[in-house]
């Protein structure tokens with residue numbers, strides 16, 4: 025055993041998992057091959073809304089390699105139930121969501137049939153030729169349009185296309201606040217729809233063993249236990265221990281791999297019916313019309329301030345487009361993960377929000393990186409900037425005078441949450457310093473009227489993550505617990521395996537979790553490995569989403585480790601014939617205080633725990649512990665992000681020139697990993713502001729079905745990012761940690777949008793445009809505004 | 822159709838359907854799963870390999886087109902025990918998260934460094950625009966490539982001094 029001197033927590037260690045990824049030895053779902061494996065291809069609806077009037081299986085039966093065609097009828101005959109919703113609201117209308125459409129398709133990409141063949145190419149060939157008759161039905165794509173008088177009905181059992189109406193906050197108090205207002209602004213905002221686009225497309229490989237009645241499913245999942253629970257208990261109707269879900273290396277998720285999808289049901293059923301393993305792997309074009317999409321809000325926001333610029337109230341009215349079906353967390357995202365965050369970092373006496381959840385003939389919408397919180401942040405921070413501009417105040421100063429102060433925590437907001445801890449001003453100051461804010465404003469002034477104008481977007485965000493406590497979320501409608509588990513298994517040699525219910529799909533858990541353990545156990549990190557992503561090996565857990573892994577999963581680990589060290593200390597004391605209080609645990613050994621020669625290593629203790637030749641009276645052998653941690657509250661990371669854009673007024677091209685941020689997610693376990701998470705998050709959020717758009721036409725035809733039409737940020741589009749952090753620990757979890765996985769995305773959309781609008785306000789008094797800020801949109805807006813103000817270049821016209 | 826392709830120094834002969842793409846030949850026929858498929862429009866670059874020394878997207882090349890040619894995949898670039906400087910650079914600078922884009926990214930960067938041992942940040946960003954990464958925001962990928970370039974230049978200089 026090598027000596028360890030450093031503390032591991034807080035070190036920017038290189039990741040333990042990387043050697044396999046950089047050498048091509050990662051094992052992703054599509055890399056697995058099982059003997060006799062067949063391949064499935066999905067036949068997907070080309071219609072946004074249609075009745076299926078006939079499927080002629082004979083059109084492909086007999087084609088090379090084709091083994092079977094499964095339709096909705098076959099799936100129903102096999103006894104598979106619809107995919108359930110995981111979060112219920114009062115009076116929620118839930119249309120049935122079948123693995124394979126039964127009689128009616130409700131969005132482009134909805135699965136009509138499954139073709140199974142010996143090779144993937146054969147399955148795809150046949151899927152392309154299967155004869156399906158449709159009768160097209162009227163369809164609708166935009167949330168507000170679906171609410172309109174006489175709009176097409178998406179589902180007969182969802183009258184008026186309203187799945188739910190939800191509100192939060194005190195409307196009377198808000199109206200009173202508005203009556204006292206010195207100034208109000210009203211902004212209409214569209215938070216457009218996105219496709220998460222993890223670079224690894226989804227895939228599933230199922231194997232049913234008739235002899236044991238057991239199922240094995242390899243799948244691209246962020247939370248294998250949730251998949252097991254839903255598939256076993258609700259869809260297949262089998263005991264959950266008969267289904268083992270393995271989620272091996274997963275190539276990014278960003279929320280899109282949380283949910284229970286149709287294809288997983290399809291391959292499991294196909295494997296059972298055909299007695300062979302069946303694999304499906306998505307083409308990217310399938311990902312575009314079958315991965316859950318994100319955002320898609322149409323909102324009206326009104327902000328009121330008093331004569332000093334102090335915020336009095338925020339009124340929000342949002343139409344949330346849920347798509348064709350309600351998926352796992354869909355009802356929670358635009359309600360509890362959005363409405364409760366509308367207070368932001370400000371001292372609002374009153375906030376009131378109404379949300380209408382609407383079904384349309386589009387791909388379902390569910391959690392995408394940040395889930396509700398980016399939508400809230402964008403709405404607040406955009407509206408705050410519009411007000412600052414109207415007041416003629418510096419946007420950063422306007423924020424500063426409205427911050428909740430550090431001595432006001434825990435802070436009860438008017439929209440249900442109690443913020444645990446925070447200190448917003450230092451993050452703002454550091455971010456402004458970092459970016460040399462006064463210089464930027466001076467440069468902006470200098471560039472006014474030129475063809476390269478500058479915009480500066482400053483936003484201060486707050487997010488809630490580490491969803492909690494289970495009893496509370498249960499009251500709010502969650503059909504899931506929100507705790508996490510961890511098992512620590514010490515082997516006789518002192519080598520350690522950690523098992524967690526959370527899941528790593530890029531977040532570096534195989535390094536960060538051992539960092540926590542190495543410090544607690546005082547042993548080298550090389551002796552510790554993390555196991556995750558396999559329901560056959562781990563205790564129960566709820567997986568990774570909502571930046572919960574460190575705060576909730578890490579806390580469970582810490583508790584299990586504490587049980588280990590408590591027992592190890594007892595064993596050491598026994599071996600050293602000392603009292604427990606006299607035994608110190610440091611630098612890898614247990615020592616008797618004041619007797620330097622008297623010591624036992626972690627290895628000695630682990631070995632004796634297993635040999636059990638000499639243990640304290642009544643102690644069980646072994647050195648293993650499990651802990652379940654149910655958080656007491658959410659954790660509330662925060663920070664300030666600053667984006668700087670340059671706009672070419674001749675072409676409308678927006679260039680993100682600089683980006684800097686200061687985030688506070690409590691103590692960092694591994695700064696390298698935390699920073700990487702922030703970088704990736706910024707890119708995705710900036711992507712929404714500037715390029716990404718999951719566009720539909722009015723009828724629900726999808727207009728962005730490949731990377732040709734849907735622009736994700738490329739290396740060339742982005743600058744280097746400047747990052748820094750402050751540290752305000754959470755008072756209520758054993759590590760003090762918060763979460764950082766989504767912060768970048770939550771903040772950057774608003775920061776980049778504010779930067780673009782800041783440029784356009786300074787230049788030509790445009791108060792608001794909706795994202796994404798394509799060159800054409802920006803160019804037209806500038807041109808019209810300049811013309812309107814008599815600044816048009818007459819020669820142009 | 823019979824094709825013979827030398828992959829990572831070893832010749833493989835297989836009977837393939839004419840439409841088989843090189844990426845599927847590598848992954849399915851040879852079991853070299855380090856080369857990934859991230860799209861079907863030749864945009865993401867996850868499938869990048871070297872074909873007779875040039876970086877290509879192996880999802881746009883037919884296996885039969887590679888007949889008689891030399892292919893290098895990520896598995897042939899370096900091993901865990903003997904990492905290529907780019908592999909070491911990506912590890913050192915945290916140039917990967919989920920790792921799915923990484924093999925293609927590294928293969929693409931390797932071509933850049935062969936032509937330009939000291940690329941600027943702008944050159945690196947421009948060269949990698951055909952490789953999508955959804956996790957890292959590219960910041961650390963740029964640092965990783967710069968780190969590797971410096972290491973390779975140093976190695977070259979060391980070798981030159983030795984000669």
Ligand code: FES
Nearest residue numbers: 863864865866880
């Ligand atoms: S798979 Fe080849 S470019 Fe995407």
Ligand code: FES
Nearest residue numbers: 918922954955956
């Ligand atoms: S590391 Fe995940 S896509 Fe690049």
